[in-house]
Amino acid sequence: MKLQLPGQSLVLLIGPSGSGRSTLASRHFPPTDVLSESSGSTSPEATLHADVAARLARGAFTVIDGVPLSAESRKRWMALAREHHVPLVAVVLDLPEALLLERNRLRPGTSARGLRNQVQQLQNALRSLPKEGFKHIHVLTPEAVDAVEFERQRVPSHRQDEHGPFDIIGDIHGCFEELKALLTKLGYAVAPRADGARGFDVGVPAGRKVVFLGDLIDRGPGVTEVLRLVMGMVEAGTALCVPGNHEIKLLKKLRGKDVRVARGLAMTLEQLEREPPEFSGAVADFIEARSPHYVLDDGRLVVAHAGLKESMHGRDSTEMRDFALYGETTGEADAYGLPVRADWAEQYRGSAVVVYGHTSVPEAEWVHNTVCLDTGCVFGGKLTALRYPERELVSVPALREHWQSRKPLHPAP
Known part of the structure; x- marks a missing residue:
């Protein structure tokens, strides 16, 4: 399964805790292309925003791992992508709730109730993404996560x-x-x-x-x-x-x-x-x-x-x-x-x-x-x-x- 990504774009990895975002990022993208918005990030929110803006200004392909599931968070990345005239791509990891609960069972700080709330937020996001202006939306099931390959397209211009x-x-x-x-x-x-x-x-x-x-x-x-x-x-x-x-x-x-x-x-x-x-x-x-x-x-x-x-x-x-x-x-x-x-x-x-x-x-x-x-x-x-x-x-x-x-x-x- 090969997915085409615009060669000059901002890619958001979206999924609940335990969905495998970081594993996907490390497997398919160079570490220099990946920035994190996870709660454990060493970059505060404002610093991350500035880092992404600087990369987009010079036309660098950029992946953000761990975008919060709220529409408000996606909205600010959409605004940044528009400001720098690059496509915004959503790669969504849609895994069964039971699998996520099993993966998070031994993880500290993630309750079953909190995880179920994240799963509901993800389903809301899946319905909302096309209306938010995303033209590139890739939804990965557990089978697709294991089989997917990403290919960067040359910018036509x-x-x-x-x-x-x-x-x-x-x-x-x-x-x-x-x-x-x-x-x-x-x-x-x-x-x-x-x-x-x-x-x-x-x-x-x-x-x-x-x-x-x-x-x-x-x-x-x-x-x-x-x-x-x-x-x-x-x-x-x-x-x-x-x-x-x-x-x-x-x-x-x-x-x-x-x-x-x-x-x-x-x-x-x-x-x-x-x-x-x-x-x-x-x-x-x-x-x-x-x-x-x-x-x-x-x-x-x-x-x-x-x-x-x-x-x-x-x-x-x-x-x-x-x-x-x-x-x-x-x-x-x-x-x-x-x-x-x-x-x-x-x-x-x-x-x-x-x-x-x-x-x-x-x-x-x-x-x-x-x-x-x-x-x-x-x-x-x-x-x-x-x-x-x-x-x-x-x-x-x-x-x-x-x-x-x-x-x-x-x-x-």
Whole structure:
């Protein structure tokens, strides 16, 4: 029995006295990864909290042995995990009361009445954990305790060993002809597949790799061609791709969720309907497999569709995913009825270069080591790439205005 644990997470071992938490911890985790909240701990509560916070701040996998069974105790660990954007995992040892009573018979300080109270608290916890925000809950019976193995998963965003050089391309929105022109200008060779299958063979110059910043779809005329090219390059290992908010909405629709189909998405669905049925399934699988952001080049480069604050680099949390996909808004609307974006880039002071798209700008400009590459190609602007590490911006003009934006790309002076 092999259980997957996120490689960067806070793991709580939960169980009554005598359930074997410490034995499980010593058998499966290095001692340096395990901290204790048991009553006999040499670390007072405040010190333990500070120690765990310091470990999570540097991204260290951390196990806490002996978490009290109260919801209040779990609540403070949930808050700490959210603060550091790491998943919180519950490993629950659910053993029969009779076995626990036998194990505790000779233990000092544990009465049968107290143990029965702990067993009841554990059953309450099992019902409550999903409502408390735990996304990873593993319940171990006596048989499972003996058979279990834990395997740490690589954090999907961690690609520090990829050094490029990269060509990072902003929001395409179905502008296939412009994408071909930009890739050609960057030195790539795009041609129909030699085997006659639908798709493209892309020749890559000098070992470079493309990074697509999401929003491949909607609004433009060549959505399926863009998808075939990007999916083919990712499969061939010559590209990376993060999803945009438009892909996530399409994924929900393709998976049967109830979503509002606006005109842009309707165009994508119409183009997909002209494809073989299995293509839509492949598109959904492709989107679902993408990481919301990547940390590349030994941490010197971060890519995300809508950007990412430094505290979220390389992390995995709901807040990180939402920021990477949608950015941050002030809660206000501008004169065009569009949400006002919070200027996170103006506050950014991180050492990593952050490259993103999502919000159309007339020109790609550097702001505190960040740059937005969405230059509104589908709105009649241009399609822009950043050559990294050269920091060279390369663009091609839109062939025409494919979609009229409510907000002008070049506002009147």
